[in-house]
Amino acid sequence: AHTVRGKDCILAGYNAMIPYLCPELPEDQKEHLAYQVKIPLVMTNVLLRSGVAVDASGPAQYQCPGSFFPFVTKAPPVSLGGYQDRSHGEDPMVLWMAHAPAPRSDGTQSARDLYRLGRHRLYATPFATYEEEVKKQLTGMFGAKGFDAERDIAAITVNRWAHGYSYEYLQLHDPEWEEGQAPHELGRKPIGRIHIANSDSEASAYLHSAIDAAARAVGEIE
Numbered sequence: 001a002h003t004v005r006g007k008d009c010i011l012a013g014y015n016a017m018i019p020y021l022c023p024e025l026p027e028d029q030k031e032h033l034a035y036q037v038k039i040p041l042v043m044t045n046v047l048l049r050s051g052v053a054v055d056a057s058g059p060a061q062y063q064c065p066g067s068f069f070p071f072v073t074k075a076p077p078v079s080l081g082g083y084q085d086r087s088h089g090e091d092p093m094v095l096w097m098a099h100a101p102a103p104r105s106d107g108t109q110s111a112r113d114l115y116r117l118g119r120h121r122l123y124a125t126p127f128a129t130y131e132e133e134v135k136k137q138l139t140g141m142f143g144a145k146g147f148d149a150e151r152d153i154a155a156i157t158v159n160r161w162a163h164g165y166s167y168e169y170l171q172l173h174d175p176e177w178e179e180g181q182a183p184h185e186l187g188r189k190p191i192g193r194i195h196i197a198n199s200d201s202e203a204s205a206y207l208h209s210a211i212d213a214a215a216r217a218v219g220e221i222e
Contacts, residue, residue: 009194010214010218013198014198015201032184033183036166037115037116039100042098044098045095047093053146054074054093056145056146070099070100092154102115102117127158134153184201195217
């Protein structure tokens, strides 16, 4: 173990873990930091021995409402430096399939409740279930074009993100706070010489939000 001392610290991490790192925080700030719940996601890559059946279907991307994987797309071809994409005809193809493990609401639950339940479902779902759902859905989508799951699927990689995306407020479940009074704004107040920078502190899950948070945190340091 090593000890490091610094004049100031920029803390970039999951908001909900900050009260455990800084237990001396005021209780109301702990509550603000705990308000957001990470969105669980499952990103699955499927390597096909041949992309013929998928190409024969036409589209590169599919929206599949109500399906286990509501989003299916061909992985973008990569050409970099001396490597040029040659995935044509009977060449192998990678499909990317997204799954959000949130159960259907019973009418009393908020999105945050469902995300927590979805996280538990993600942990409890074995790989065999994902494999079965991949085969069933791709057969339904491309079977008419000659797709055979047992023959055509070479590999499946399931990336389970229990803490996938930062929580973004929803009009259906969250109030409209006055500017500066939302949980992410109150939760990111400096803690002594600790300045909080992460996408949670912007209530937005994307790269530009993390950059904005970093710029803000650096600007707080006098």
